[in-house]
Amino acid sequence: MKAIRADLLDFVDTPVWADPSSAGVRWRPDHWLLIGDDGRIAGVQPGHQPPGPGWTCEDHRGRLLLPGFIDTHVHSAQLEVIASYGTELLDWLHRYTFPSERAFADPELAAAGAARFLDALLAHGTTSAVVFPTVHKVSADALFTAAHARGMRIIAGKVLMDRHAPDGLRDDVAQAERDCIDLIQRWHGKGRSRYAVTVRFAPTSTPAQLAMAGALLRADPSLHMQTHVAENRAEVRWVRELFPEARSYLDVYARVGLLHRRGVLAHGIWLEEDDLPVLRDSGAHIAFCPGSNLFLGSGLLDWPALTDAGVGLSVASDVGGGTSLSMQRTLAAGYQVQALAGRRLTAWSALHAATLGAAQALQLEDEVGRLEPGLVADLCLWDWAAGSVDARRQQVAQNLHEKVFAWMMLSDERHLASAWVAGRRLYDRAFSRATT
Numbered sequence: 208m209k210a211i212r213a214d215l216l217d218f219v220d221t222p223v224w225a226d227p228s229s230a231g232v233r234w235r236p237d238h239w240l241l242i243g244d245d246g247r248i249a250g251v252q253p254g255h256q257p258p259g260p261g262w263t264c265e266d267h268r269g270r271l272l273l274p275g276f277i278d279t280h281v282h283s284a285q286l287e288v289i290a291s292y293g294t295e296l297l298d299w300l301h302r303y304t305f306p307s308e309r310a311f312a313d314p315e316l317a318a319a320g321a322a323r324f325l326d327a328l329l330a331h332g333t334t335s336a337v338v339f340p341t342v343h344k345v346s347a348d349a350l351f352t353a354a355h356a357r358g359m360r361i362i363a364g365k366v367l368m369d370r371h372a373p374d375g376l377r378d379d380v381a382q383a384e385r386d387c388i389d390l391i392q393r394w395h396g397k398g399r400s401r402y403a404v405t406v407r408f409a410p411t412s413t414p415a416q417l418a419m420a421g422a423l424l425r426a427d428p429s430l431h432m433q434t435h436v437a438e439n440r441a442e443v444r445w446v447r448e449l450f451p452e453a454r455s456y457l458d459v460y461a462r463v464g465l466l467h468r469r470g471v472l473a474h475g476i477w478l479e480e481d482d483l484p485v486l487r488d489s490g491a492h493i494a495f496c497p498g499s500n501l502f503l504g505s506g507l508l509d510w511p512a513l514t515d516a517g518v519g520l521s522v523a524s525d526v527g528g529g530t531s532l533s534m535q536r537t538l539a540a541g542y543q544v545q546a547l548a549g550r551r552l553t554a555w556s557a558l559h560a561a562t563l564g565a566a567q568a569l570q571l572e573d574e575v576g577r578l579e580p581g582l583v584a585d586l587c588l589w590d591w592a593a594g595s596v597d598a599r600r601q602q603v604a605q606n607l608h609e610k611v612f613a614w615m616m617l618s619d620e621r622h623l624a625s626a627w628v629a630g631r632r633l634y635d636r637a638f639s640r641a642t643t
């Protein structure tokens with residue numbers, strides 16, 4: 208039984224857009240958070256009430272304790288192409304991404320890549336993620352195996368792509384269906400692993416493969432779904448040519464039953480207005496990937512247009528399109544994307560979308576996303592500052608939103624002191640390596 212003393216910040220409700228004084232944030236400075244032997248949060252109490260005997264206490268007064276971040280869209284096989292120069296989406300896939308993903312057909316490389324990826328997530332303060340491995344069954348298997356060993360909440364699935372991809376990166380409908388069923392049987396619901404039916408995006412699957420993916424979801428509604436939608440204008444034009452019968456890009460997925468209540472659709476920048484009620488009614492949500500959208504020049508997502516229409520929204524790094532696994536850097540990019548469109552993203556809306564908001568969108572709010580007794584102790588301990596500039600900025604901040612907003616804009620993985628997954632410390636900066 209462990210107890211951690213720090214400043215606790217989490218959310219109990221959805222913050223109001225553009226309102227820094229919004230309710231919804233829960234701020235408990237100088238509190239103890241208690242972790243039971245079952246890896247769950249056992250209680251929270253004020254700093255002046257120390258836990259009794261039997262608790263191993265760590266005093267981190269003056270540090271910030273948050274729920275572990277949830278990255279709802281990230282590619283485990285793209286760490287090696289992060290920050291690749293000079294292209295938009297479709298060229299980027301062919302020039303950088305596809306060659307890198309091909310290596311994950313090799314079981315040893317896939318295992319090493321999965322371990323490197325998950326340890327990097329933890330070292331950036333992300334304890335749960337929705338992940339694209341590659342088309343190769345072995346890459347999904349390696350990712351689930353590595354996540355299971357760490358006790359991490361990972362949602363993933365073998366990528367489906369049976370056309371418009373180079374040799375070594377295509378499956379076919381029958382083999383892909385067998386691979387999915389086998390992976391679902393082995394991993395869906397094992398420990399904290401869950402399976403997501405994973406269509407890369409409409410152009411790389413034939414209509415027959417899309418139909419197969421929809422049938423998998425109908426057969427087991429407890430599955431998740433992940434894909435990309437309406438990221439880039441050239442991509443949207445291509446989808447219109449490939450699927451002339453569909454009303455819109457989103458409709459390609461709707462027609463085959465891929466809009467699933469546990470569905471995550473990355474980007475959604477260039478959706479049609481008629482798509483929003485369809486998305487809302489399906490329960491699927493959009494993963495906003497601002498770092499990637501800026502880097503690849505894809506466009507500026509209209510956040511409040513989605514949420515005003517009742518569509519769920521989370522925030523995601525989309526590495527390797529994004530240039531950092533850090534959720535603070537991602538949220539800072541999110542602020543900049545909204546600012547370019549004349550809108551203002553508060554620290555509350557941003558951090559909520561990376562914790563409780565994401566958990567709700569994934570229907571995991573009874574497990575992760577808050578510092579609440581009974582939830583799994585997936586936690587990150589952060590420094591408020593890592594250098595003289597952000598230290599001074601913290602000293603002069605006048606109120607909580609100013610303080611947290613400055614932290615969000617100026618911090619990154621250098622500010623992470625420790626990360627716990629289900630109560631086990633898996634990252635500690637003092638060692639800069641995985642510990643238990």
Ligand SMILES: [Zn+2]
Nearest residue numbers: 280435473525
């Ligand atoms: Zn992506």
